[in-house]
Amino acid sequence: MCATCGCDQPGGVTITRINTEEGEFRPVSNHGLVTAHHHHHHGEQELSSEKRRIDLQQDILSKNDTQAGHNRHHFEAGHILAINLVSSPGSGKTSLLERTLTDLKDQYKSYVIEGDQQTLNDANRIAATGCEVVQINTGKGCHLDADMIHRSIHQLDPQDGSVVFIENVGNLVCPAMFDLGEQARVAIISVTEGDDKPLKYPDMFESSQLCIINKIDLLPYVNFSIDKAKEYALKVNPRLSFIELSATRGEGMDRWYEWLKKEYKAIGSRKEVAVGV
Amino acid sequence: MHELSIVMNIIDIATEQVQQAHARKVDSIELEIGTMAGVEMDALDFSWSAAVQNTVLSNAERVVDRVPAIARCGNCGLEFRVSEPFMPCPTCDNVLVEYLQGKELRVKSLVVS
Numbered sequence: 001m002c003a004t005c006g007c008d009q010p011g012g013v014t015i016t017r018i019n020t021e022e023g024e025f026r027p028v029s030n031h032g033l034v035t036a037h038h039h040h041h042h043g044e045q046e047l048s049s050e051k052r053r054i055d056l057q058q059d060i061l062s063k064n065d066t067q068a069g070h071n072r073h074h075f076e077a078g079h080i081l082a083i084n085l086v087s088s089p090g091s092g093k094t095s096l097l098e099r100t101l102t103d104l105k106d107q108y109k110s111y112v113i114e115g116d117q118q119t120l121n122d123a124n125r126i127a128a129t130g131c132e133v134v135q136i137n138t139g140k141g142c143h144l145d146a147d148m149i150h151r152s153i154h155q156l157d158p159q160d161g162s163v164v165f166i167e168n169v170g171n172l173v174c175p176a177m178f179d180l181g182e183q184a185r186v187a188i189i190s191v192t193e194g195d196d197k198p199l200k201y202p203d204m205f206e207s208s209q210l211c212i213i214n215k216i217d218l219l220p221y222v223n224f225s226i227d228k229a230k231e232y233a234l235k236v237n238p239r240l241s242f243i244e245l246s247a248t249r250g251e252g253m254d255r256w257y258e259w260l261k262k263e264y265k266a267i268g269s270r271k272e273v274a275v276g277v
Numbered sequence: 278m279h280e281l282s283i284v285m286n287i288i289d290i291a292t293e294q295v296q297q298a299h300a301r302k303v304d305s306i307e308l309e310i311g312t313m314a315g316v317e318m319d320a321l322d323f324s325w326s327a328a329v330q331n332t333v334l335s336n337a338e339r340v341v342d343r344v345p346a347i348a349r350c351g352n353c354g355l356e357f358r359v360s361e362p363f364m365p366c367p368t369c370d371n372v373l374v375e376y377l378q379g380k381e382l383r384v385k386s387l388v389v390s
Contacts, residue, residue: 051304051390054294060286060308060382142278174279177315202363203315236363238373 012139013148016120017155018127064178067146071181074153078160081108081264084180086204087188088197089170092214094122096188096247096256097165101129104257108264109162113152115144115169122167132156143174146181163264176203184263190215191224198233206237210259217246280320283382284328290384295333300389305338307386313346313362313379333389346379 059065075082085093094114101110112133114123123135134152136144149166158164166182168175187208189197192215198205205211211233213226226244233240243259245252291303310316318341329335346359350366351373357366359379365372 049301049390051388052298052300054298054387054389056290056294056384056386058290058384060283060290060384063286063289141282143282145282173315174282177279178282206363235365235372 013141014137014139015148015151015155016123016135016137018120018123018133018135061177064146067150068179068181071146071149071153072183073181075164075181075183076267078158078162079267080158080160080162080164081184081260081267082164082166082180082182083260083263084166084168084175084182084185085188086168086172086175086185086208087170087190088172088193091170091188091190091193092247093167093170093188094125096212096214096245097167098125098129099247099250099253100165100256100260101126101131103253104260105130108260109159111156111158111162111164113144113149113156113164113166115148115167117141117169138169142169142171143178144168144180145178149180163260172197172201172204176207183267184209186210186212188212188214189229191219191222191226193224195224195226195229196232198229198236202236205233205240208237208240210241210243212256213242213244214247216244216251217249278320278324280316281324281328283316284321284324287384288328288332288334291334291337291387292332294387295389298389302333302335302390303337304388304390305340306334306384306388307340307342309342309344309381309383309385311344311346311379311381313359313376314382316382342385344378344381347377348374348379349377350374 071082085097087093097112101112104110110131112126112131114126114133114135115138116122116135117138117140119137120135123133126133134155136148136152138144144166156164166180185208187204187210189211191213194200213229230242233242241259243252243255245256247253287306287308291306295301295303325339329337347356348359349356350369350371352371353366353369355366355368356377359376366374
């Protein structure tokens with residue numbers, strides 16, 4: 001059975017390495033992410049039908065959290081900045097990445113892990129910038145998890161001192177619960193959405209460090225109040241920072257790059273802490 | 278529907294426990310789910326009925342302890358019951374609060390046979 005969607009069909013989750021040089025993709029695994037198959041052992045060992053109570057107190061997502069911890073350790077040991085980008089579909093995550101990768105080409109060696117239910121469209125857009133990318137297709141799954149990231153890292157093998165952008169599945173609900181081992185989580189909303197989104201989907205804003213408000217070039221045409229959106233977001237997360245920008249026009253992108261630079265520098269100090277423990 | 282992933286994780290945990298105990302199945306399972314854990318109980322029910330078929334949990338009784346959210350105000354220190362998500366401190370209206378409980382997402386116990 002597929003661990004992510006519960007289906008009995010093969011191909012629930014796939015990871016595809018995009019070949020940037022030839023501009024084509026070649027699938028590297030079909031059902032590669034499935035680790036949690038359920039094996040039922042019947043009658044091969046002495047089974048007791050006596051009733052027993054097991055006190056467990058085990059966190060349900062402990063497996064994901066443990067794997068996320070391994071990922072984080074791997075990133076920090078390699079001085080790699082990993083950013084988890086989360087948002088609704090259509091907020092402009094991929095456009096933001098395309099521009100970022102192009103503008104910062106000479107400053108950082110970057111890699112992208114793309115998450116979508118279906119298609120290689122986003123990964124192909126990223127590959128067109130020359131950046132190395134893997135596409136995770138989650139099938140029926142609504143979020144990325146730490147194991148998918150672990151496997152993607154093995155595909156990408158990011159070099160020390162690089163930046164890994166993880167574009168999560170467009171969904172403001174489910175990805176909030178799944179730590180991927182990232183150093184920072186960035187929630188993106190666009191002004192074409194409702195400014196009360198932080199109140200409607202609080203978990204995502206609570207678990208993020210930065211909120212990007214995208215498409216500000218469209219502000220004159222929509223009924224979106226930046227002040228209200230910030231006020232609502234600060235209600236669920238008083239520590240949240242904000243950057244307003246337009247990924248298509250370029251306005252505000254410098255502040256996003258400044259933020260990345262600051263996070264990138266912070267990895268060095270985190271690494272020293274990790275080594276010291 | 279991350280609730281389906283949650284149910285799949287519960288099935289994994291239960292399967293592991295049944296195997297370790299050399300048992301066949303789970304008779305009952307007790308879960309602890311806080312009211313601020315980000316889990317929709319209707320979605321959990323729906324995912325549960327679909328996912329546990331042909332697993333060790335297929336006939337298990339499921340007991341869910343809903344843990345109410347309690348927060349401590351970062352300003353005045355008041356501990357208060359959180360009646361709506363992300364509510365500020367009822368005395369000083371401060372939004373910087375620390376959740377003491379209500380985010381639990383745990384398998385508390387199992388009865389296997």
